[in-house]
Amino acid sequence: MKKIIILSICGCLLSSCSLDLQPENGLTYSNSFNTEKELNATTTSILYYVNTVVGSNYVLSTAGMKADEVLDAKQLREWNPRTVVSSEYSWKGLYDLIFEANLLLDNIDKTKDLSTNRRNYHVGQAEFALGLSYFLLAQRYGEAIITENSTEIKPYSxxxxxxxxxxxIEHAKKALEILPTWDKLTDLNGAAITDRQTASKGTAAALLAQVYAWKGSVTELYKLQGNAKDDYQKSIDYATLLIEGKVGTYRLCSSPEELCTYLSNEKTPNPEAIFSLLFDKTRSEFVVSPNEVAQNFVSWPVREDQTLADLPSSSTYQLHTSTVESLFPDATDQRLQAFFYQWGTSHEVDGTDYALMYKFRKAIMDADQYSASGKTYRTVDADYVYWRLADIYLLRAECYQKLGNEANAIADLNVIRSRAGALSYPSTYDTEGLKKAIFLEREKEFVGENDARYADIIRNGYVKEELQGKFKLLSNQDIQGGALFLPLPKDAWQDKDGHIINNQLRQKPYWQAYN
Incomplete structure (x- = not known):
């Protein structure tokens, strides 16, 4: 019981005292780590938390979403400070994941008869989880707590x-060094692991490419100590490992239509997917896909409980046909036909012509005797492909452009355009320069699919161009004061009853007046 008490106290200092960290597979923290089976219980917990917390990013995702209509989120989209502060967000899940990873690293030496390969597998999952958690904390909150281990009990600043x-970066590099490529991953019983959620060498390289691209950008934006050009080059280096197949074999789908087929079939690993969050439908009868974005874009006809007339209120996010036409001025772009249902056919309701997202074509419908259709929409039936190879090509293009290597940036950009059957850069539609063309290509490629757009906007300095409301009014002082990050969550320093549990923390200057 002593270990559980330590966990609760330590957890209180990191997030909230109302801790319910037991995954749904019934694992506890009293295992002794004597055997690999016992060790694997903690590895399974790490994977559980990766699956359940990484995709939870509604506030920033909604603020940056390419959408014309967002149900019940107008003030959030306007970045109304009091709305943002009172929104439901927390970093507790990420610190739960950090704790699990540290727990494994602190105890793995207790495991007997563990081969080097099996040790590397388990340590690699923990190191990747730590690297990913700290990256997401930096992206979403800026400043964050860095814990020492799973047992140190103290208020952290x-x-x-x-x-x-x-x-x-430190943790991601360790994962990259010791993990095998995805095709060589095996489980406790020696069986091949075929999913793309379990960390591999390629997953770690993708994380490093993302971290360095972000680090270079915010070093410039926030005038941090460091060398942005070196960071961009390192992002390019890790992206190149992926593109050249040196850390695992990945390939672009042959067409946007093939991509959508894979996105809508979670049983078949997407050859383009580098890191995915699995949709485990067996977890419970109420479980939903980890992909909140796809889930919130799905409407008629994928949703069988609705008709065309229901469109104005059928999903959280909606796009108008005019917006999609502006985003895709090149009518030869095959993504128009693949990503949007019956593109070219009017879907007008109350004077608005809607573009219907069709990247994800399967939904889970539950029986509902009170619904007119006899069904209720629960979720999109899909994994969350968090990073795929097209992302890496366009990220590398972005970094090449920032380093002034336009030839290589254009080459990477045109790989993705060529796959889509679109006009090569430069075309008559490219009127805002290469940097904006790469940004817009990411918008086209990932529309309705992931939560990356807000981070893309920050990395490229397009806050006042691409966001709305108070974003357009932010001063440099506001930005330096943390206005582009989430406020420090309340459960970071107080428990559910409002008692202070960490007096070392201070709210970001921009958000202090609204706290």
Missing amino acids: LSPQSDVLNTA
């Missing part, structure tokens, strides 16, 4: 964003 990012 915030560390600067640069330190949080360096910590993410």
Whole structure:
């Protein structure tokens, strides 16, 4: 029981005292780590938390979403400070994941008869989880707590964003060094692991490419200590490992239509997917896909409980046909036909012509005797492909452009355009330069699919161009004061009853007046 008491106290200092960390598979923290089976219980917990917390990013995702209509989120989209502060967000899940990873690293030496390969597998999952957690904390909160291990009991203070990012890099490099490529991953019983959620060498390389691209950008934006050009080059280096197949074999789908087929079939690993969050339908009868974005874009006809007339209120996010036409001025782009249902056919309701997202074509419908259709929409039936190869090509293009290597940036950009059957850069539609063309290509490629757009906007300095409301009014002082990050969550320093549990923390300057 002593270990459980330590966990609760330590957890209180990191997030909230109302801790319910037991995954749904019934694992506890009293295992002894004597055997690999016992060790694997903690590895399974790490994978559980990766699955359940990484995709939870509604506030920033909604603020940056390419959408014309967002149900019940107008003030959030306007970045109304009091709305943002009162929104439901927390970093507790990420610190639960950090605790699990540290727990494994602190105890793995107790495991007997563990081969080097099996040790590397388990340590690699923990190191990747730590790297990913600290990266997401830096992206979403800027400053964050860096914990020492799973047992140190003390109030932690915030560390600067640069330190949080360096910590993410340190762990991701360790994962890259010891993990095998995805095709060589095996489980406790020696069976091949075919999913793309379990960390591999390629997953770690993708994380490093993302972290360095972000680090270079915020070093410039926030005038942090460091060398942005070096960071961009390192992002390019890790992206190149993926593109050249040196850390695992990945390939672009042959067409947008093939991509959508894979996105809508979670049983078949997407050859383009590098890191995915699995949709485990067996977990419970109420479980939903980890992909909140896809789930919130799905409407008629994928939803069988609705008709065309229901469109104005059928989903959280909606796009108008005019917006999609503006985003895809090149009518030869095959993504128009693949990503949107019956593109070219009017879907007008109350004077508005809607573009219907069709990347994800399967939904889970539950029986509902009170519904007119006899069914209720629960979720999209799909994994969350968090990073795929097209992302890496366009991220590398972005970094090449920032380093002034336009030839290589254009080459990467045109790989993705060629796959879509679109006009090569430069075309008559490319009127805003290469940097904006790469940004817009990411919009086209990932529309309705992931939560990356807000981070894309921040990395490229397009806050006042691409966001709305108070974003357009932010001063440099506001930005330096943390206005583009989430406020420090309340459960970071107080428990559910409002008692202070960490007096070392201070709210970001921009958000202090609204706290």
